Amino acid sequence: MVESVVRLEDVSVHYYTFTGVVKAVDRVTLDIPRGEFVSFVGESGSGKSTLALALLRLVPPPGRIVSGRIVFNGMDLLSLPEQKMRELRGKSISMVFQDPMTSLDPVRKVGEQIADVYIEHGVTTDMEEALKLAREALEMVGIPGDRVNYYPHQLSGGQRQRVLIAAAVALKPSLLIADEPTTALDVIVQAKIMDLLEDLMRELKMSVILITHDIALAAERSDRIAVMYAGRVVEYGPVDAIIENPLHPYTRGLLESAPDLWGEKRIKGIPGNPPDLRNPPRGCPFHPRCPRRFDPCDKDEPGYVKVDDRIVSCHLYTR
Amino acid sequence: MPTISGITQQIFGRKPGRGLLLTGLAIILAFVILAVLAPWIAPYGPTERSVPSSLAASPQPPDRNHIMGTTELGYDVFSRIVWGTRIVLYVVAFSAILSMAIGVPLGLVSGFYGGKLDRILSMVMDSIYAFPGIVLALAVASVLGPSPTNAAISLSVVYVPTFFRMVRGQVLEVRESLYVEAAEALGYPNTHIMLYHVLPNVAPTILVVFGLAATDAILTEAGLAFFGLTVSYPSPDWGLDLRVGLRYLDQGAWWATLFPGIVITLLALGFALVGEGLGERYAIRTER
Numbered sequence: 119m120v121e122s123v124v125r126l127e128d129v130s131v132h133y134y135t136f137t138g139v140v141k142a143v144d145r146v147t148l149d150i151p152r153g154e155f156v157s158f159v160g161e162s163g164s165g166k167s168t169l170a171l172a173l174l175r176l177v178p179p180p181g182r183i184v185s186g187r188i189v190f191n192g193m194d195l196l197s198l199p200e201q202k203m204r205e206l207r208g209k210s211i212s213m214v215f216q217d218p219m220t221s222l223d224p225v226r227k228v229g230e231q232i233a234d235v236y237i238e239h240g241v242t243t244d245m246e247e248a249l250k251l252a253r254e255a256l257e258m259v260g261i262p263g264d265r266v267n268y269y270p271h272q273l274s275g276g277q278r279q280r281v282l283i284a285a286a287v288a289l290k291p292s293l294l295i296a297d298e299p300t301t302a303l304d305v306i307v308q309a310k311i312m313d314l315l316e317d318l319m320r321e322l323k324m325s326v327i328l329i330t331h332d333i334a335l336a337a338e339r340s341d342r343i344a345v346m347y348a349g350r351v352v353e354y355g356p357v358d359a360i361i362e363n364p365l366h367p368y369t370r371g372l373l374e375s376a377p378d379l380w381g382e383k384r385i386k387g388i389p390g391n392p393p394d395l396r397n398p399p400r401g402c403p404f405h406p407r408c409p410r411r412f413d414p415c416d417k418d419e420p421g422y423v424k425v426d427d428r429i430v431s432c433h434l435y436t437r
Numbered sequence: 438m439p440t441i442s443g444i445t446q447q448i449f450g451r452k453p454g455r456g457l458l459l460t461g462l463a464i465i466l467a468f469v470i471l472a473v474l475a476p477w478i479a480p481y482g483p484t485e486r487s488v489p490s491s492l493a494a495s496p497q498p499p500d501r502n503h504i505m506g507t508t509e510l511g512y513d514v515f516s517r518i519v520w521g522t523r524i525v526l527y528v529v530a531f532s533a534i535l536s537m538a539i540g541v542p543l544g545l546v547s548g549f550y551g552g553k554l555d556r557i558l559s560m561v562m563d564s565i566y567a568f569p570g571i572v573l574a575l576a577v578a579s580v581l582g583p584s585p586t587n588a589a590i591s592l593s594v595v596y597v598p599t600f601f602r603m604v605r606g607q608v609l610e611v612r613e614s615l616y617v618e619a620a621e622a623l624g625y626p627n628t629h630i631m632l633y634h635v636l637p638n639v640a641p642t643i644l645v646v647f648g649l650a651a652t653d654a655i656l657t658e659a660g661l662a663f664f665g666l667t668v669s670y671p672s673p674d675w676g677l678d679l680r681v682g683l684r685y686l687d688q689g690a691w692w693a694t695l696f697p698g699i700v701i702t703l704l705a706l707g708f709a710l711v712g713e714g715l716g717e718r719y720a721i722r723t724e725r
Contacts, residue, residue, distance in 0.1 A: 207623060215618065216615075
């Protein structure tokens with residue numbers, strides 16, 4: 119049994135909106151092994167970003183983590199006082215956001231924004247010293263150190279994402295969450311940023327959680343993949359097994375929707391739309407769109423089944 | 438840190454609103470010079486009888502020695518305007534700075550934390566805002582009693598809600614920005630986020646509101662002075678001179694009201710131009 123950096127137990131996050139309760143994350147249970155690269159894939163609204171925010175306890179109102187445990191390095195994050203949680207953010211768990219163009223404060227120099235991490239987390243009280251560390255952090259992510267005096271608008275999108283990564287890994291966190299870090303960037307830059315994440319992961323012995331809708335990207339980079347649908351993790355396991363032999367019909371559908379390099383395959387897509395999470399269908403949330411649904415699917419919700427080293431939530435495997 | 442050259446670049450650089458900004462600053466600077474150098478610029482003291490007593494019973498029209506004429510007591514109108522600049526600038530600067538010092542932190546905290554505090558503060562500010570400025574200032578000033586400092590305080594009461602509303606509105610917008618979310622994810626405390634991320638991003642708005650509030654304060658100050666709530670005659674204040682001069686208007690003494698009126702308008706114009714110039718430069722909407 120590999121040691122895990124984060125274990126989610128029965129985590130649910132609901133948004134209490136005027137039109138009803140949205141179950142954005144619904145009873146998710148899984149282990150993230152230490153030192154691994156784990157991707158959460160799913161379409162928009164599947165709950166993957168909310169899950170990432172829940173790990174930092176930063177789900178914005180009207181959202182709330184309503185149940186479950188998030189065990190990080192032996193601590194239950196959900197029962198920590200806010201002050202303690204704040205100290206963990208940026209120090210032990212960090213996050214890189216989707217849009218590097220707006221994730222940096224436009225009126226402050228990038229060096230100062232990285233230096234803040236050292237000062238606010240008590241590494242040093244001296245701005246000069248902090249700026250020196252910021253310079254080193256910039257060099258670590260492949261940006262010349264003298265860029266500390268640049269303002270965000272003087273950098274390109276890829277460089278800004280590097281600056282954000284530098285701030286996020288400045289204190290060598292044990293877990294880095296990257297929420298669609300490359301969606302706003304072009305493909306070449308995307309590959310370079312992903313390379314950087316992998317290098318940093320090895321260098322700093324971090325675990326990385328990548329949130330993405332790009333299953334090809336996830337397949338290329340991760341050790342494990344968690345497929346999310348309607349707030350549920352429908353399949354979770356080692357990347358090779360999932361790509362070669364998807365167990366859940368939704369995973370299969372996702373893979374069949376991705377184009378291949380030779381263009382021989384016909385892209386299929388999945389008919390229908392994701393369900394309304396205020397009022398998800400009874401039984402398995404995927405059953406209205408599932409090509410392989412059968413008797414129990416619209417009545418009972420499938421639990422998690424262990425198949426080899428994967429878990430899957432589907433009635434095909436419950437017996 | 439902003440450097441000197443950075444600041445000059447901000448003000449004089451070829452950016453939108455440059456002409457408005459420079460004209461406004463020039464007007465204000467001229468009045469500041471008048472105030473500081475009053476003893477050397479004004480040919481007479483503000484309450485000096487500057488004409489032979491045989492002529493003192495009625496206002497004298499402008500001539501070679503009195504370029505803006507004299508009042509009924511023989512005071513030189515130009516000298517009184519120059520000396521009056523001191524009172525006007527004191528009251529206006531004091532009130533604008535005081536209302537900024539109160540309105541900005543309240544707006545910042547209120548917008549950032551939201552919730553009950555925000556609702557209560559917004560309601561209080563909106564009720565103050567509902568009064569016409571001059572009426573509210575008159576009421577507060579009459580309670581506090583006539584003095585330049587009291588006048589400044591009563592003007593502040595009027596302009597605190599202006600700062601509060603504009604700052605709060607901007608904070609609500611900045612608070613939703615991704616860089617604030619990113620700062621939260623890096624574990625920064627709220628005070629850090631407010632001081633280093635929110636405040637600098639609403640700073641241009643504060644400057645613009647400062648210009649607008651100061652413009653309005655000049656006119657309202659003149660109103661207070663008109664009703665004798667700043668200094669007492671014969672101390673010089675433009676608004677007060679306007680009222681005293683009014684009595685002699687039907688005798689044809691247009692100079693005793695025209696010139697104080699012009700300088701009030703001119704100084705207000707100066708601040709308005711600065712406010713407009715900054716607004717144009719930073720593309721800030723100033724519907725109030």
